[in-house]
Amino acid sequence: MLITAEAMTVATRFGMDPATALAVVNSASGRSGSTEAKFPKFVLTGTFDSGFTAALMAKDVGIATLLGKDLAVELPLAEAVQARWRELAAELAPDADHTEIVRPLEARNGVSIRAASRDGD
Numbered sequence: 425m426l427i428t429a430e431a432m433t434v435a436t437r438f439g440m441d442p443a444t445a446l447a448v449v450n451s452a453s454g455r456s457g458s459t460e461a462k463f464p465k466f467v468l469t470g471t472f473d474s475g476f477t478a479a480l481m482a483k484d485v486g487i488a489t490l491l492g493k494d495l496a497v498e499l500p501l502a503e504a505v506q507a508r509w510r511e512l513a514a515e516l517a518p519d520a521d522h523t524e525i526v527r528p529l530e531a532r533n534g535v536s537i538r539a540a541s542r543d544g545d
Contacts, residue, residue: 425481426508428458429526429537432467436535443468466523470538474523481522482509 431454435445446468449459466474485506492499513520515528526537 425458425462425522426505426512426525428456428463429467429529432463432526432537433529433533433535436537437533442537462523466521467526468538472521472524472527474521476522477518478509478513478516478520478522478525479518481525482506482513485509 428449431449432442432445436442443464446459446463449455462474466472485502489499489502489506492502509525512525512528515531516524520527530536
């Protein structure tokens with residue numbers, strides 16, 4: 425979800441329509457559950473209502489990272505993801521949906537990751 429949000433921020437800032445950028449990702453090796461389901465349904469539409477909070481996602485990433493540490497497994501990417509989730513989730517309302525993780529990225533970068541046909545934010 426997070427890397428897709430960052431990639432979509434770049435694509436949108438570059439001037440690509442978010443739906444088109446997502447279609448390109450989904451036609452290549454970058455596709456994932458986030459690109460195929462979450463972004464089209466919850467981000468491009470602006471509904472942000474998947475039913476799983478950003479706070480819970482940040483907590484779960486932390487649990488996974490802690491498990492790696494407990495097992496003496498180096499997880500530098502997981503640790504970076506954990507730090508980024510905590511940072512961005514802290515900028516959202518406590519009950520914000522995890523798909524809203526795009527909102528701080530949009531605000532910081534002056535973009536709106538929505539389908540071109542959507543009015544408003």
